[in-house]
Amino acid sequence: xxxxxxxxxxxxxxxxxxxxxxxxxxxxxxxxxxxxxxxxxxxxxxxxxxxxxxxxxxxxxxxxxxxxxxxxxxxxxxxxxxxxxxxxxxxxxxxxxxxxxxxxxxxxxxxxxxxxxxxxxxxxxxxxxxxxxxxxxxxxxxxxxxxxxxxxxxxxxxxxxxxxxxxxxxxxxxxxxxxxxxxxxxxxxxxxxxxxxxxxxxxxxxxxxxxxxxxxxxxxxxxxxxxxxxxxxxxxxxxxxxxxxxxxxxxxxxxxxxxxxxxxxxxxxxxxxxxxxxxxxxxxxxxxxxxxxxxxxxxxxxxxxxxxxxxxxxxxxxxxxxxxxxxxxxxxxxxxxxxxxxxxxxxxxxxxxxxxxxxxxxxxxxxxxxxxxxxxxxxxxxxxxxxxxxxxxxxxxxxxxxxxxxxxxxxxxxxxxxxxxxxxxxxxxxxxxxxxxxxxxxxxxxxxxxxxxxxxxxxxxxxxxxxxxxxxxxxxxxxxxxxxxxxxxxxxxxxxxxxxxxxxxxxxxxxxxxxxxxxxxxxxxxxxxxxxxxxxxxxxxxxxxxxxxxxxxxxxxxxxxxxxxxxxxxxxxxxxxxxxxxxxxxxxxxxxxxxxxxxxxxxxxxxxxxxx
Numbered sequence: 001x002x003x004x005x006x007x008x009x010x011x012x013x014x015x016x017x018x019x020x021x022x023x024x025x026x027x028x029x030x031x032x033x034x035x036x037x038x039x040x041x042x043x044x045x046x047x048x049x050x051x052x053x054x055x056x057x058x059x060x061x062x063x064x065x066x067x068x069x070x071x072x073x074x075x076x077x078x079x080x081x082x083x084x085x086x087x088x089x090x091x092x093x094x095x096x097x098x099x100x101x102x103x104x105x106x107x108x109x110x111x112x113x114x115x116x117x118x119x120x121x122x123x124x125x126x127x128x129x130x131x132x133x134x135x136x137x138x139x140x141x142x143x144x145x146x147x148x149x150x151x152x153x154x155x156x157x158x159x160x161x162x163x164x165x166x167x168x169x170x171x172x173x174x175x176x177x178x179x180x181x182x183x184x185x186x187x188x189x190x191x192x193x194x195x196x197x198x199x200x201x202x203x204x205x206x207x208x209x210x211x212x213x214x215x216x217x218x219x220x221x222x223x224x225x226x227x228x229x230x231x232x233x234x235x236x237x238x239x240x241x242x243x244x245x246x247x248x249x250x251x252x253x254x255x256x257x258x259x260x261x262x263x264x265x266x267x268x269x270x271x272x273x274x275x276x277x278x279x280x281x282x283x284x285x286x287x288x289x290x291x292x293x294x295x296x297x298x299x300x301x302x303x304x305x306x307x308x309x310x311x312x313x314x315x316x317x318x319x320x321x322x323x324x325x326x327x328x329x330x331x332x333x334x335x336x337x338x339x340x341x342x343x344x345x346x347x348x349x350x351x352x353x354x355x356x357x358x359x360x361x362x363x364x365x366x367x368x369x370x371x372x373x374x375x376x377x378x379x380x381x382x383x384x385x386x387x388x389x390x391x392x393x394x395x396x397x398x399x400x401x402x403x404x405x406x407x408x409x410x411x412x413x414x415x416x417x418x419x420x421x422x423x424x425x426x427x428x429x430x431x432x433x434x435x436x437x438x439x440x441x442x443x444x445x446x447x448x449x450x451x452x453x454x455x456x457x458x459x460x461x462x463x464x465x466x467x468x469x470x471x472x473x474x475x476x477x478x479x480x481x482x483x484x485x486x487x488x489x490x491x492x493x494x495x496x497x498x499x500x501x502x503x504x505x506x507x508x509x510x511x512x513x514x515x516x517x518x519x520x521x522x523x524x525x526x527x528x529x530x531x532x533x534x535x536x537x538x539x540x541x542x543x544x545x546x547x548x549x550x551x552x553x554x555x556x557x558x559x560x561x562x563x564x565x566x567x568x569x570x571x572x573x574x575x576x577x578x579x580x581x582x583x584x585x586x587x588x589x590x591x592x593x594x595x596x597x598x599x600x601x602x603x604x605x606x607x608x609x610x611x612x
Contacts, residue, residue, distance in 0.1 A: 025063060033063055068104075075105065076112035083115060090118050092134075113139040120146040121216055128217040132225040142229035142263075147218060149234075213240050219247045223259055232266040237275045238286065241267065245289035261294025264326075268301040276302055278315055285315040292319035299328035303356060311335040318344040325382075330354035330389075336362055339369065339402070342378045349382050354389040355399070363398040378402050385410040388445070396441045401448040410464040413442045442467045443482035452489045459490050463525075468499025468532070478503035478538075480510045487511055487522040495528040502535035508542035512549045521553040530573040533607045540574070540582045544591040547572050551598060567599035575607045 025033060037060040067075070083095040095115060099106045109115055117138035119131055135143050213219075213233075222228055235241055252259040269276060278286060287295075302314070314329075314337045321344035329338055329352070338353060345351075362368055369376055383405045391399060391413065446452060451459040465486065478501040486493070515522055531543060551567060572595065576582040586592060586604055595602055 025068070030064065033060055036060065037064065072104070072108045072111055075108040076115075079105070079109050080112055080115055089120075090115060092119065110137055113137065113141050117141040118144040118146070120148060121218070122148055124149055124215050126215070126217050128220050128225065131221055135226040135228075138226075143226055144230040144232065145221065145228045146232040147213070147216070147234065148232075149216075213244050219244055219251065222262070223248050223251055223255075223257060227260060228262060230264040230266065231262045232268070234268045234270065235274075236270045237277060238269070239275075239277050242278075242286035242289075245286055249289045259291065261291035263294065264297040264299075265290075265295055266299040269303065274303070276312060276314075278313070280313050280315070282315040282317055285317055287316050287320050290320065292317070293323050295320055296323060297326040298324055299326075299352075300330070302329075302331040302333065313337060314341065316341060321345050322347065324348055326350040328352035330356060332356040332358050334358040334360060334362070336368075336372050336374070339363075339374060339378070340372070342380065342403075343375055345380065347382055348380055349384045351380070351383055351385070352387040352389075353400075355392055356390055358392065360392050360395045360399050363395050363401070368398075369402055376402065377404050379404045381407060383408055385412075387412040387414075389414040391441055391445055393441055396444040397448045399445070399448070403449060405449070407461055408459075409461050411462060412466040413445060414469045440477045440479055440482055443479065443485065446482075446485070452485045460492060462490055463492055464495040464497075465490065465493055466495075466497035466499065468497075468501065478507050480506045483507040484510060484514070487514075491523070492525055493523055494525050495530075496523070496526060497528075497530040497532065498534075499532045500534065501531065501538055503538060508546040512542070512546050515549050515553055521550075523550065524554065526550065527569050528571045528573070530575075532573075532575045534576065534582065536577070536580055536582075538582070540576070540585045541589060541591065543574075544572075544589055544595070547595060547600065548591055551595070551600060568601070570600045572600060572602045574602070574604045576604065577607045 037057070040057060040060070070078075079095070079098050083090050083098060085091050095109065099109050115137075116134055119134050121127055121131065131145070135145070213235075222231070233241065248259060251257070298316075298320075300314075312333060312335075314331075314333070321341060324345055325347055327341070327345060327348055327350070329341075331337065331354070342348075342351075365371065367376070369378075380403065384407060386405065386408060388400065451462065478498065484507075486496070511522055514520065529543075529547060531538075531540075534540075547570070551570065555567070574582075574586065576586065592602055
């Protein structure tokens with residue numbers, strides 16, 4: 001630019017305050033800014049050499065950006081997606097950053113109650129005011145409070161490690177003698193309501209010697225803060241939880257406050273240094289401090305270290321168990337701990353058991369339950385869904401043989417066991433080393449539940465069955481006997497999922513031959529068949545042929561029905577590798593084209609892992 005030629009000046013910018021905010025312009029402001037923007041564009045040849053011309057254009061574009069004109073509700077939905085991590089949980093630091101962008105973003109975030117109903121305490125500082133304010137913005141939505149304390153650099157868990165062997169390091173218990181339960185209510189009544197609202201009223205200990213759960217004011221949050229629907233705590237010693245629940249009950253009595261309790265409780269013990277110090281007396285259980293009718297869902301992960309006692313009890317009062325509708329237990333305890341709890345769970349609707357590395361050999365003893373003062377048959381009349389993970393191979397036929405579940409609708413079996421992780425039939429050795437006539441763990445387990453018995457009604461309600469593990473090294477054997485028993489006895493089945501199956505042509509071809517030879521319709525109500533991550537040698541065409549044969553038999557059998565058969569309700573889902581022979585089979589198969597012409601939905605997705 002020639003300095004002798006004066007630089008044209010750009011007209012002064014109106015509504016410059018909008019340039020430093022993300023607030024949407026009003027209708028009048030938007031019209032004026034649009035006119036100024038068009039004036040610059042029309043006179044580009046005049047102002048293009050002026051200083052700040054490009055910056056002025058970018059400023060006008062930013063002010064007129066569509067995101068400024070989004071309704072607050074829409075912006076709140078966008079923030080709801082942006083502030084979640086890969087687990088679907090709200091990241092507090094991300095949400096805080098979005099809220100600092102502008103006042104409009106802050107207002108949009110506050111309008112989305114679902115952004116504020118989940119909070120994680122990861123620092124050992126008094127956070128009552130912050131957490132109570134955060135959860136208070138969620139309105140009437142169910143609230144979740146997660147406690148997973150970490151060090152400042154976030155690299156290691158900073159859990160409360162205060163236990164008997166650490167008393168010498170300066171730790172002391174919050175209530176001096178947590179096992180002395182005599183006179184709690186009398187002591188509270190004589191104390192009266194404490195004066196003031198000090199943070200340390202829940203503990204009379206010096207701050208440095210407090211239990212970490214006390215230090216973060218968790219008891220005060222649960223008792224005086226917004227009602228919490230779900231509490232999730234990662235801990236090292238169950239003594240901390242006992243102190244927590246006892247402190248809440250003590251303070252509720254002393255303050256004359258009615259604590260409604262917690263609907264869902266999730267407890268996870270640290271696997272490397274976790275200590276479960278509950279005694280053998282159910283009347284002294286830490287759960288007795290919870291309101292008996294508040295807890296409806298309980299999840300416990302109790303994976304101990306090498307000093308884990310095989311027969312260590314898990315004592316939960318019957319008053320708590322009788323109210324549960326959902327129970328999830330993952331433990332490596334090898335004794336009858338789970339079986340001891342189940343007789344009191346008559347209202348249970350959902351049961352999830354992970355045996356981890358336990359062997360459960362006690363179930364092979366004659367009259368194993370009677371010897372332990374348990375009923376010979378555990379009846380769960382309301383159980384709708386059952387999920388069993390890591391079934392011990394040696395006791396697959398006895399581990400839960402005592403269950404009677406007539407209302408069962410959904411069953412998921414992950415048949416992985418510690419003994420089978422290196423077995424040749426899981427793909428690590430030659431397949432010939434595996435006994436071809438040997439029943440799979442899942443088949444034996446299904447038989448033990450009585451689902452294949454001739455007793456009417458045992459499997460009358462089962463509609464969903466999933467078998468297998470998603471771990472790439474764990475392959476489950478699919479035998480003819482197993483698939484035939486499923487097809488012959490589970491006549492109400494609507495959904496069948498096979499994860500990581502391994503086998504030859506026989507299982508599904510056998511079903512096709514049986515339907516053709518005996519003119520019978522197997523799995524008459526099947527609407528969803530899913531094959532997930534099959535072994536690389538698992539044949540795909542027999543599965544397609546079975547779906548075709550199933551469709552043709554169902555179409556013929558429904559010709560006399562008032563309501564004709566609707567093939568569009570049938571769904572076949574395949575998750576296979578796009579570089580495998582199965583993918584080539586899918587691409588070339590005429591059966592796939594035939595199925596789609598009949599209205600059957602065939603969905604194919606890339607698999608998760610590469611098979612052996």
